[in-house]
Amino acid sequence: MARFHQLKVTDVRKTIRDAVVISLKPTNGAVSEFDFTQGQYLTFRRDFDGEELRRSYSICAGKDDGILQVGIKRVEGGAFSTWANTELQPGDTLDAMPPMGSFFTPLDATAEKHYLGFAGGSGVTPVLSILKTTLAAEPKASFTLVYANKGVNTIMFREELEDLKNLYMGRFNVIHILESDAQEIDLFTGLVTQEKCAQLFEHWIDIKSVDTAFICGPEPMMLGIASALRTAGLQDTQIKFELFASAQPGRAKRRESAADAASTGNQATAAITLDGSTQTVQMGKDMTLLDAALENAMDAPYACKAGVCSTCRCKVLEGEVEMVANHALEDYEVEKGYVLSCQAFPVTDKVVVDYDQ
Amino acid sequence: MAEDMSIENYLAQGGMLSNPANVPPRYRAALLKLMATFVDSELAGAAGFADIINEGPGIKARIAAAKIVLEKSDSADRVLAIMGEFGADTERYADHHPWTARLQRDADIGQQRSDHDMRLAVFNYPLEGWADAVVMNLLMGRAVAVQLAEFSLISYQPLAEVFRAIAPIEARHAELAEEGLERLVEENAMEGLQASVEYWWPRVAASFGTEDSEKFEGLKSLGLRHTPNGALKTRWQAEAAATLAKFGLTPGT
Incomplete structure (x- = not known):
C-alpha cells in the first residue's frame, strides 16, 4: 500500500492570479519513490480544523526537468487549493503519496509520432508534463496542444508554452481557444465542443496523422472531444483521458456522533x-x-x-x-x-x- | 465552461475515469468486485495449474504449463496493483487464501462462489491429470478471450489498458492448450478427452453468469459493461465448438 512521505516546499510561484506552481523536494531518502512518469499526479493530505483532507494534483514538470512540481489552481470554496494559493510558503513541508496514474504512453526515442493534447483550464498541468517530456525524449515527435480557457488572463503557463514553441520550432504548436475574449480567428473563440473540434480537424489539425490524443478538462468538454476524435477515426486505444472532476468533494461533513449508544440484548x-x-x-x-x-x-x-x-x-x-x-x-x-x-x-x-x- | 455535469451523466455518455479520486461509491464497489473476481480467478487458476506442470509429457509441455502459471500470476499482479490504488492491501491479499483449495470433482455448485474468495465457480473444481487440464485450459482460455474483449472496453481507463495488455497473453494460453490437445490427438491419447469436454463445458459456460437485465443496465450506464452475458456466452459456445470440431470432439451440454 502506498505510504505518505514528507516533501519540502522549495518554491511557490504564481502563474496566474489564482494558480500556483509548487516546487517540491523529497526528504528522508524518499527521492527514488518520487521518480515520476510524465502525466502522473501526487495525492496530498493535510489537516484542516482536525479533519483530514486529501487532494490530488498533477505534476507539471517534465520527466527530465530534474525537479518535482505540481500546479494548483484555486477552486471556489476549496479548502486545500485556497490554502496552497494563499498560505503555503517555501520551507513548509507537505505530506504526499508517491506519484500515481497512467495518463501517459511509453516513450520511444526513434518514434516519429504526432501527439494531440486537449486541455481545459488547469487541466493543462499533466498535459504540460507530457508534452515537455515527449518533445525532449522523442526528437522526431510533434505535438499540437488545443488549450481552452475563459480569457487571456486565465491561461496557466502561457509564457512557458511560448518558450516551448520557440525551443521546439516546427514540432510544437498551441491553439488557444478562449471562451470570452475575441480573437482574430472566429473559430478560436467559444467553447471546445464536438463541433469546434470537427472544424479544427478540417483546416488546422491533420487528424489523420495523429497517433495518440490526451484529454484533460471538465467532463462535458472531454465527452465532446472524445466523440469528435472517434468520428475522425481514432480508436479508443489512442485516446487517453484524465479526469480530475470538479467533483473532488469539498469539505467532508463530520459524522453524527452516536448519541444513544445504550445497547440492550443481542x-x-x-x-x-x-x-x-x-x-x-x-x-x-x-x-x-x-x-x-x-x-x-x-x-x-x-x-x-x-x-x-x-x-x-x-x-x-x-x-x-x-x-x-x-x-x-x-x-x-x-x-x-x-x-x-x-x-x-x-x-x-x-x-x-x-x-x- | 459548463462544469456542472454529474459523474454518472458523464459515464452514461461514454466518459472515462482515470483515478480513484472521483469514482462514485457504487461504481467503486462494482469495479473492485470485478477486479477481485479476475485476480482471484487468475490466482486460483495458476495455483491449480502449477500442480499439473510435472505431469506434462515432455519438457516442451512442461515449459508451456509453467509459462501459463507464471503469466497468470503476473496478470493477477497487474490488476491487483490497481486494487491497491483503491486501498487494498495487495501483499496481504495475495497471501490471505489457499489458492490451491478445490472442492470435490462431483460437487455441483452452479455459479456459486465459495465463502472465502471471488474466483469464478469453475476454478473451484479440481483438475484430473494432464489431458483434463489441457481441455479445461482450452475451454476456459477461449472464455477468457471473450470476457477480456468485453472488459477491455471498461470505463476505468487504467484497468481497460491492463486488460488490453493481458488479452494477447491469455489468448496465447488458449493456443498453447490447443497445441497440447493436438499432440494428445496425434498420439492417439483420445481416451477421456470427450468426457473432459463434457465435464468442463457446462462449468465454463456457467462462468458467464446470468445477471438480470436491470443490473446489466445499471452496469452499462456506468460504462462497466457493454454486451449482455448471454451474448458473450453464445459467442464463446460458437468459437469453442469450432475449435473442438477440429479434433473430432463435440461440445457438452
Whole structure:
C-alpha cells in the first residue's frame, strides 16, 4: 500500500492570479519513490480544523526537468487549493503519496509520432508534463496542444508554452481557444465542443496523422472531444483521458456522533441502503453487516471477506459498529464513518449504513 | 465552461475515469468486485495449474504449463496493483487464501462462489491429470478471450489498458492448450478427452453468469459493461465448438 512521505516546499510561484506552481523536494531518502512518469499526479493530505483532507494534483514538470512540481489552481470554496494559493510558503513541508496514474504512453526515442493534447483550464498541468517530456525524449515527435480557457488572463503557463514553441520550432504548436475574449480567428473563440473540434480537424489539425490524443478538462468538454476524435477515426486505444472532476468533494461533513449508544440484548436493527433503496433488517450482534445484507437478498458488494480488499466498504450514518479487522481503510476514512462491512458488527441497537456514499 | 455535469451523466455518455479520486461509491464497489473476481480467478487458476506442470509429457509441455502459471500470476499482479490504488492491501491479499483449495470433482455448485474468495465457480473444481487440464485450459482460455474483449472496453481507463495488455497473453494460453490437445490427438491419447469436454463445458459456460437485465443496465450506464452475458456466452459456445470440431470432439451440454 502506498505510504505518505514528507516533501519540502522549495518554491511557490504564481502563474496566474489564482494558480500556483509548487516546487517540491523529497526528504528522508524518499527521492527514488518520487521518480515520476510524465502525466502522473501526487495525492496530498493535510489537516484542516482536525479533519483530514486529501487532494490530488498533477505534476507539471517534465520527466527530465530534474525537479518535482505540481500546479494548483484555486477552486471556489476549496479548502486545500485556497490554502496552497494563499498560505503555503517555501520551507513548509507537505505530506504526499508517491506519484500515481497512467495518463501517459511509453516513450520511444526513434518514434516519429504526432501527439494531440486537449486541455481545459488547469487541466493543462499533466498535459504540460507530457508534452515537455515527449518533445525532449522523442526528437522526431510533434505535438499540437488545443488549450481552452475563459480569457487571456486565465491561461496557466502561457509564457512557458511560448518558450516551448520557440525551443521546439516546427514540432510544437498551441491553439488557444478562449471562451470570452475575441480573437482574430472566429473559430478560436467559444467553447471546445464536438463541433469546434470537427472544424479544427478540417483546416488546422491533420487528424489523420495523429497517433495518440490526451484529454484533460471538465467532463462535458472531454465527452465532446472524445466523440469528435472517434468520428475522425481514432480508436479508443489512442485516446487517453484524465479526469480530475470538479467533483473532488469539498469539505467532508463530520459524522453524527452516536448519541444513544445504550445497547440492550443481542439483537440490532439495521437500516441498509444499497442502490438507492433501503431495507431495515433484524440481525444478531454476532453477525456482520455484510452477512445481514446478503442474507436479506441484498446484492451488497464484497470480495475477500477478510478485511483486505475494501470492496465491501460502506458508511455508518447512525449508531456504532465494531470493525474486528481492517487492512484496507485508512484512518481518515474510518473517521468519516466508513467501515468494511465484512468485518463490522453492530454495537448499538440501531445502526444505519449506506453503501451508496 | 459548463462544469456542472454529474459523474454518472458523464459515464452514461461514454466518459472515462482515470483515478480513484472521483469514482462514485457504487461504481467503486462494482469495479473492485470485478477486479477481485479476475485476480482471484487468475490466482486460483495458476495455483491449480502449477500442480499439473510435472505431469506434462515432455519438457516442451512442461515449459508451456509453467509459462501459463507464471503469466497468470503476473496478470493477477497487474490488476491487483490497481486494487491497491483503491486501498487494498495487495501483499496481504495475495497471501490471505489457499489458492490451491478445490472442492470435490462431483460437487455441483452452479455459479456459486465459495465463502472465502471471488474466483469464478469453475476454478473451484479440481483438475484430473494432464489431458483434463489441457481441455479445461482450452475451454476456459477461449472464455477468457471473450470476457477480456468485453472488459477491455471498461470505463476505468487504467484497468481497460491492463486488460488490453493481458488479452494477447491469455489468448496465447488458449493456443498453447490447443497445441497440447493436438499432440494428445496425434498420439492417439483420445481416451477421456470427450468426457473432459463434457465435464468442463457446462462449468465454463456457467462462468458467464446470468445477471438480470436491470443490473446489466445499471452496469452499462456506468460504462462497466457493454454486451449482455448471454451474448458473450453464445459467442464463446460458437468459437469453442469450432475449435473442438477440429479434433473430432463435440461440445457438452
